Amino acid sequence: MVTLKEIAEKCSVSITTVSNILNGKSNVSEKTKERVLKIIKETGYHPNYMARGLRAAKTNSVGIIIDDLTEFSSPGIIDGIMSYFDEHKYKAILENLRFYSKWGTKWYHNKGYEESVQQAIDEFESIKVDGIIYVAGHARCISCIPDNLNVPLVISYAFTEKKGISSVEFDDMKAAYDLTKHLIENGHKKIAVIAGTKNNIHTGRRLEGFKKAMKENALPVKDSDIKYAAWDTPSGYENAKLLLEDSDYTAVFCFNDLMAAGVYDYLYEKKLVPGKDISVAGYDNRTMSRYLKPALTTVEIPLYDIGRKSAELILKQINNEDDSEQQQSFVQCGIIERESVGKI
Known part of the structure; x- marks a missing residue:
């Protein structure tokens, strides 16, 4: 060399x-x-950034622990982190734990989960990174961060109750509230919901936002208006069949775009047109949402901005520029209005 x-x-x-x-x-x-x-x-x-950093007691590098790089949210967050680091001449070292790939959607119940996180943190501390960002695959309280950290750590896309650790999330509840208001403003009063799985933080927050908007507009919500589903297209289809058969709903709010695609499948099977016969809204603004026919009205999660904010917080902590011990930051989402929501 x-x-x-x-x-x-x-x-x-x-x-x-x-x-x-x-x-x-x-x-x-x-x-x-x-x-x-x-x-x-x-x-x-x-x-040789590492050797140079060791001489200066600073490596100008940050370790990034990722639950799973294949999760739809991860690439956008990583891009935001890297763009901020590029501007501030910082290097990133990525550790992709591949939890979803190895253990499926229930990976956080696997006994190897906490051990994998601890090992990644130990490895990063051993090579003297200046800080660590933990990029979560979904919102949850992360409790496996050790108390004896030697470097600052920021959690991205989730949160923790551990003292002194900052986090960056998006405002899930407010986005669901805004999208429900959009449906109501278009004349919809009977709105069905295909939620995610029970006891999921995303599901809970989105239901809270939905119910708040309905209550503010004096619109009742019954338990039968809500079906819990598995976040995928087949469960969207099956629950659309349960909700929409012989019903008077004029709109369906799906808590992700994959389930909304399942609703489309059901409607077309019944020779009904989304946005015309029944309005459909999704959540996430996945790439496929713009290619559905008609294009899907949905919530855009600011993944890139979450990444940049996470990078900003970790560099502030590294450089001792943070005024507070702990920050729980929320980035606002946007509503993408397309043709799947009609006015009545």
Whole structure:
């Protein structure tokens, strides 16, 4: 591996000069700068951030623990984190725990879950990262963070009750409230709900938002208006059949887009048109939502913004710029209005 010293010798300049050029701090001539950068490119030299950080007691690197990179929310959050780090010249080291891939949707009941998280934290601390971001696959209270952390840690897309650990989530309840209001403002008073699984934080928060909007508009909500489902397209179809057969509902609010796609399947089977005969709304703004016919009205979760806010918080803690010990930040969602909600 080519060293900084060898680059300096090849260019007949000091090691400090090469280092300053790499860090954009050099006041040397443009000709010298071009010569040094040319040699760097030709030799394939890459700065050893870890070794440099160990000498300076700071590595300018952050470890990112991810429940599962295949979860739809993870790539957007990671992109937001990386964009913020790029702007602040920080490096990220990713540890993808692959929980969903290995253990399915009930992975957090697996006895190996906490051990995997602890091992990832230990590995990051052993290589002297400046901080850690834990990117959760779904909202929940994360209790497996050890008390004896040696670096700051921020939780993204979930939260914790551990003292001193900040978190960044989206305002799930407010988004469901806003989407329900959108349905009501379009004349819908009889609204069915296909919720997620029971005892799920997303389900609870979205139901709270739905019920709040209905109550504010003096619209009753019965237990029979709500069906709990498995967050997938087949369960959306099955529960649409239970709710909509011989009913007077004019709209269905699905707590994710996959279940909304199942409602579409049921409606088309009955020769009914979403947005015309019965309005349908989803949640998540997955890529497929814009390609459904008609395109689906849904909630857009600000994944990129969640990532950037998480990166901002961890760098503030690393640089001792945080005024408070702990922050629980909420990023607001947006409503994407498309053709699946009609006015009556």
